[in-house]
Amino acid sequence: MEIKLRRYQETMVVKLYRAINQGQRRLLWIALMGLGKTILASWVMRDAVSRGRTCVFLVPYTVLIDQTIETLQLLGVECSALQGSRKCDRNAPVIVASMQTITARLGKYSLDEILGHRDLIFVDEAHETAFHNKYPHLEEWVLSRGGYTVGMTATPWRLSSKQWLGQRFDIAIEGPQPPEAVKLGAVVPCRPFRIGGVFDLETLRVKSTGDYSEGDMSAQATRPEALRHVVREWRRLARDRATIMVGSTIEQAKATQDVFKTAGVATALIIGDTPIPERKRIFKQVEAGEVQIICSVGCLTAGFNLPVISCVLYVRATKSKSLFYQTAGRACRPAPEKTDFILLDFGGNVGRYGNPMAAQNYSIQGELIEQAPPSKTCPDCDAEVLVFAQMCPECGHMFSDGEELPEEPDTELGRLTEYVDKLTKQQIADLRRWRKEAWKAGTSPDLPIESFSHVYGFIPPAEWMQHACLGKRVSTRRKLKFVEYLENAYQGKPQWAERWLCHHLQIEFGTSDLSMICDRNWGDVLDLPYSASxxxxxxxxMERMRYTTDPADAVALNAALDDAKENLQTFSIPA
Incomplete structure (x- = not known):
């Protein structure tokens, strides 16, 4: 198979060579997972070998060795593996080595005896590998002979405030930001959903490493009510999606697997000591639709490549931004008919770190980056303003006392709610505006979706467009007017007309059943105008219920009363 670099990959290679020519010797590539960092490294190693240079590709996990060798072989690069008891050819132009094996042999042998002569070290998963206690020894060894180190990572952050990537690398070369990568079609966007309640973060102990205690998290997440809640919410939001579950302990992963199996969902377990042949077998079962959920303990991070996965079930909390992004973004790889992936976050991580596919600050310096002050949304113009502002600077809206602080998140077990950051708010606002404009102009409702895809690079979720044209409070007459608009706007083939009509009814109303869409609303049932108090x-x-004998009529009246109570804008309900 011939490998060709994409334009952004060519740009990253050119920037690397330019930096080397300018005298840089400790360089770092930062690129989102799925953007082909291993291909980039292999490409540069092929160039280096063609010029008589020798390289070592350093990995933190042995599972990455064979993947890297396969890529090098596709490019025609002679290489050898240094791992455990495997026989390594020290004279090979490229050695792919695990950090564990080098560490184990350093007590008896020198680096020259282990690796031979090397001019270039590639450091995979640099946010971890470059902070191994033996890495400074490797770095000094190659730099002292005029060589270079090139790190690679998707997550250039450390949990400890005393460590940062700028301590290991002098210059960062950034790939496309996540929103740009989405537009390029290299990855798919993420829709995060979040909830409190499964974990009480205040009671979780923090280890000496700075992260939460896995045992404490496991104890809270394996409560019967918590396990049932996870299954219920997954079924509501992701029941048709291939899923990877990320937990904190093996016990939690097994308990989650058991509860899903009991619920009739085909589930497999992959933990640290699951053999590679067994992992590959499970991956094939997921691709074939025979297994829907893989329960894991965060071991499916670096090197995990299963594009069919379109949901990450995140049932743990972490103080590590790198760990969260490494695991939460594992479903971003594109696949046929895959338009996005969803992240079901039960650990409050999205609230701390945001959407893993949003734009990121990739600074490798150690200074604390000042966080943006808390904001609130203006109810009149949707502008983001400082939380303490008394007046919206965009439209002049005066905030009442109740609007000045955001609501505290619900900590009870409840439904997951979609997390919407600033970019997503803009995307939703554009989409809804374009759809309403199309409805008013009588143009095709497909045009707003096409415009969105052109501007942002992906097909938007139908939920973002619900009620965009008519709003939630709408008369039966206007609903029928909307159906007439769809019938007039359709320009396709007659045999597809019904399917197309149902598709856009589903988008606007959440159902394509005309009997439900055009059913009488509370005003019709009670014979009242919308302006009624x-x-x-x-x-x-009360007047109608007093003379009602048919149970169906009573049900309709009760539903009308509930709808009126929910939808009336101003009313006074006695205590």
């Missing part, structure tokens, strides 16, 4: 609603309800 709550007292008038109660009076009308």
């Amino acid at each position: 709550w007292q008038e609603v109660q009076q009308a309800y």
Whole structure:
């Protein structure tokens, strides 16, 4: 198979060579997972070997060795593996080595005896590998003979405030930001959903490493009510998606697997000591649809490549931004008919770190980056303003006392809610505006979706467009007017007309059933205008209920009363 670099990859290679020509010798590539960092490294190693240079590709996990060798072989590069008891050819132009094996042999042998002569070290997963206690020894060894180190990472952050990538590398070469990568089609966007309640973060102990205690998290996440809640929410939001579950301990992963199996969901378990042949067998079962969920303990991070996965079930909390992004973003690889992936976050991580596919600050310096002050959304113009502002600087809206602080998140077990950051708010606002404009102009409702895909690079979720044209409070007459608009706007083949009509009814109303869409609303049932007061609603309800004998009519009246209570903008309900 011939490998060709994409344009952004060519740019990253050119920037690397330019930096080397300018005298840089400790360089770092930063690129989102799925953007082909191993291909980039192999490409540069091929160039180096063609010029008589020798290289070592350093990995933190042995599972990455064979993947790297396969890529090098596709490019025609002679290489050898240094891992455990495998026989290594020290004279090979490229050696792919595990950090564990080098560490184990350093007590008896020198680096020259272990690796031979090397001019260039590539450091995979540099946020981890470059902070191994033996890495400074390797770095000094290659730099002292005029060589170079090139790190690679998707997550250039450390948990400890005393460590940062700038201590190991002098210059960072960045690949496309996540939103740009989405537009390029290299990855798919993420829709994060978050909830509190499974974990009480205040009671979780923090280890000496700075992260939460896995045992404490496991104890809270394996409560019967918590396990049932995870299954219930997964079924509501992701029941048709291939899923990877990320937990904190083997016990939690097994308990989660058991509860999903009991619920009739085909589930497999992959933990640290699961043999590679068994992992590959499970991956094939997922691709074939025979297994829907893989339960894991964060071992499916670096090197995990299963594009069919479109949901990450994140049932743990972490103080490590790198760990969260490494695991939460593992479903970003594109696949046929895959338009996005969803992240079901039960550990409050999205609230701390945001959407893993949002734009990132890739600074490798150690200074603390000042966080943006808390903001709130203006109810009139949707502008983001400082939380303490009394007046919106965009439209002049005066905030009341109740609007000045954001609501505290619900910590009870409840439904996951979608996390919407600033970019996503803009995307949703554009999409809804374009769809409403199309409805008013009588143009095709497909045009807003096409415009969105052109601007942002992906097909938007249908939920973002629900009620965009008519709003939630709408008369049956206007609903029928919308159906007429769809019938007039359709320009396709007649045999697809019904399917197309149902698709856009589903987008606007959440259902394609015309009997449900055009069913009488509370105003029709109670024979009241939308301007009626709550007292008038109660009076009308009581008068009709007084003479009602048919149970179906009573059900309709009760539903109308509930709808009126929910939808009326101003009313006074007695305590």
